[in-house]
Amino acid sequence: MNLENKSVLELLDLLKAKKISAVELTKYYIDRIKKFNYKNAVLEIFDDALLQAEKCDLIINTKKILPKLIGIPVLIKDNILYKGKISSSGSKMLENYVAEYNSTVVQKLLDEGAIILGRTNMDEFAMGGSCENSAYGPCKNAYDDTKVSGGSSGGSAVAVALDMCAFSLGSDTGGSVRQPASFNGIVGLKPTYGRISRYGLCAFASSLDTVGIFTKDVKDNAFLLSILAGDDKLDGTSKKAKVDSYIDYLSDNINGKKIAIIKEVQELVKKTKYYNIYQKVLNYCQNHGAILTEVSIKNYTKVLPVYYTIAPAEGSSNMGRFDGVKYTSNVKDCKNISEIYSKTRSKFLGKEVKRRIMLGNFVLSSEQYSSYYLKAKNISIMLKKEFEKIFMQNDIVFMPTTYGEAFDIGSKTQDPVSMYIEDMFTVTANIVGIPAISIPIGVGENGLPLGLQVLSAELNEKELYCMANFVFLHRGEI
Amino acid sequence: MKNNITLEDINYLSELSAIEFNEEEKKELISQVNNIIAMLNECAEVDVSNVSNETFELLSELREDEVKVSLDKDEVLKNAPRKSEGYFVVPKVVDL
Numbered sequence: 396m397n398l399e400n401k402s403v404l405e406l407l408d409l410l411k412a413k414k415i416s417a418v419e420l421t422k423y424y425i426d427r428i429k430k431f432n433y434k435n436a437v438l439e440i441f442d443d444a445l446l447q448a449e450k451c452d453l454i455i456n457t458k459k460i461l462p463k464l465i466g467i468p469v470l471i472k473d474n475i476l477y478k479g480k481i482s483s484s485g486s487k488m489l490e491n492y493v494a495e496y497n498s499t500v501v502q503k504l505l506d507e508g509a510i511i512l513g514r515t516n517m518d519e520f521a522m523g524g525s526c527e528n529s530a531y532g533p534c535k536n537a538y539d540d541t542k543v544s545g546g547s548s549g550g551s552a553v554a555v556a557l558d559m560c561a562f563s564l565g566s567d568t569g570g571s572v573r574q575p576a577s578f579n580g581i582v583g584l585k586p587t588y589g590r591i592s593r594y595g596l597c598a599f600a601s602s603l604d605t606v607g608i609f610t611k612d613v614k615d616n617a618f619l620l621s622i623l624a625g626d627d628k629l630d631g632t633s634k635k636a637k638v639d640s641y642i643d644y645l646s647d648n649i650n651g652k653k654i655a656i657i658k659e660v661q662e663l664v665k666k667t668k669y670y671n672i673y674q675k676v677l678n679y680c681q682n683h684g685a686i687l688t689e690v691s692i693k694n695y696t697k698v699l700p701v702y703y704t705i706a707p708a709e710g711s712s713n714m715g716r717f718d719g720v721k722y723t724s725n726v727k728d729c730k731n732i733s734e735i736y737s738k739t740r741s742k743f744l745g746k747e748v749k750r751r752i753m754l755g756n757f758v759l760s761s762e763q764y765s766s767y768y769l770k771a772k773n774i775s776i777m778l779k780k781e782f783e784k785i786f787m788q789n790d791i792v793f794m795p796t797t798y799g800e801a802f803d804i805g806s807k808t809q810d811p812v813s814m815y816i817e818d819m820f821t822v823t824a825n826i827v828g829i830p831a832i833s834i835p836i837g838v839g840e841n842g843l844p845l846g847l848q849v850l851s852a853e854l855n856e857k858e859l860y861c862m863a864n865f866v867f868l869h870r871g872e873i
Numbered sequence: 874m875k876n877n878i879t880l881e882d883i884n885y886l887s888e889l890s891a892i893e894f895n896e897e898e899k900k901e902l903i904s905q906v907n908n909i910i911a912m913l914n915e916c917a918e919v920d921v922s923n924v925s926n927e928t929f930e931l932l933s934e935l936r937e938d939e940v941k942v943s944l945d946k947d948e949v950l951k952n953a954p955r956k957s958e959g960y961f962v963v964p965k966v967v968d969l
Contacts, residue, residue, distance in 0.1 A: 722952035736891040756889045773921035
């Protein structure tokens with residue numbers, strides 16, 4: 396049977412009807428991973444993947460009521476803990492770190508019968524937007540080996556785009572799921588902050604971190620969020636709100652839906668080659684009954700400095716535990732404990748992580764605290780209120796995911812600010828805490844994918860999936 | 874607000890961060906960090922006088938502090954670079 400590019404829901408039907416076996420499917424994906432080994436998307440295939448598949452087949456053959464993801468092979472980002480497996484967060488610091496417990500998302504996957512195939516490449520500690528900061532080498536774009544995969548969850552995005560798994564998990568702190576989804580032509584969700592438990596996700600910036608989902612279509616994504624979302628005693632910031640069966644709300648009708656576009660974002664998009672295709676999507680939705688309104692957020696462009704103050708500040712604090720004593724790599728023969736700390740950190744952390752720790756300690760230092768960190772927190776509260784106002788009048792906000800197609804490997808590594816500017820449209824959802832999804836809508840002048848971002852109010856993933864599904868299904872006509 | 878990071882600042886931050894840099898790395902850092910801070914300084918022009926009292930809202934509910942079984946000690950120590958009899962081993966910290 397041709398298994399190429401099948402969605403999770405299609406595969407579940409085939410598995411349950413015994414038209415394919417979990418072993419057959421797992422072998423298919425392992426072959427795909429090996430075939431595209433040169434992309435450097437997958438860091439390790441777990442040696443018990445086929446064993447897991449055999450167990451699934453036994454369950455399928457003997458049980459009547461089956462777990463929701465029985466026999467579905469999935470890849471997880473290298474910062475999501477899976478007990479007994481290495482979880483290195485793309486860093487030499489955790490090169491040999493073996494997870495002592497399961498993250499909540501991994502536990503849910505296992506409970507529902509999914510097969511965890513392996514772990515994917517990422518920017519070290521999720522700090523980056525190109526996957527070039529991985530200590531294990533960059534991951535290449537699914538469509539062009541000279542272009543970046545995007546990041547930080549580059550490996551998870553390329554793995555789904557090249558059909559190395561049925562779906563994958565990533566993490567999104569400032570766009571790390573949506574931007575690589577956009578660069579590789581797939582669907583990537585950053586849920587509401589706290590919608591999916593962060594327990595067992597290696598922390599970068601705790602008030603912004605989310606676990607995200609990469610899929611081949613919107614329907615799969617909606618189906619998976621219902622399984623992975625929910626309150627968790629082990630994560631004090633997880634949301635108590637009820638989890639919907641999101642898939643039941645997908646429809647082909649957007650008549651009367653209110654879409655807001657932000658004037659300040661429009662002004663930025665107008666300067667790009669993206670403008671035409673973006674405009675076509677807006678027109679298409681309008682022609683199908685959506686009501687477009689332009690709104691203004693005067694301080695919109697401040698999202699970047701706000702993000703690059705808060706994220707390094709929290710990151711520098713979270714990186715404090717990598718000390719060469721408890722569970723990290725370490726430098727031998729140090730005279731005293733401070734030497735262990737500094738020699739270990741200097742040797743095993745990469746350039747970008749060191750830069751962000753320095754920056755974080757700068758904005759948190761007593762002399763600078765109120766003019767940077769406190770100020771940024773205040774602006775983020777202002778922005779949150781602006782978005783609350785927008786969502787009182789509107790169902791959805793549209794904006795691009797990126798400024799354009801994937802850029803050349805190596806083109807932005809020397810100039811951090813040029814790399815940071817790429818995050819102009821994605822950091823917003825993290826700062827405000829709202830859900831956002833990137834869906835493919837076409838290709839740019841280099842023939843590489845472009846993504847559209849659909850945002851909705853906090854915990855309103857229902858509305859977001861509904862609109863995203865409409866645009867996704869009609870992208871060929873736009 | 875700060876407009877110019879100097880070598881002295883980099884040395885201070887490197888100590889706070891417990892990360893060592895060589896002279897060449899420091900030179901590169903001065904220029905890169907200065908560029909980043911120039912971007913962060915864009916926040917200066919935003920008036921936040923209306924929100925200043927609300928900054929530290931409670932983000933999460935705190936759970937009860939209960940004693941319960943947690944991770945297995947031997948299991949956890951497997952990842953430690955140096956250990957002995959259920960403890961992490963580090964060079965002598967306190968001088969007698």
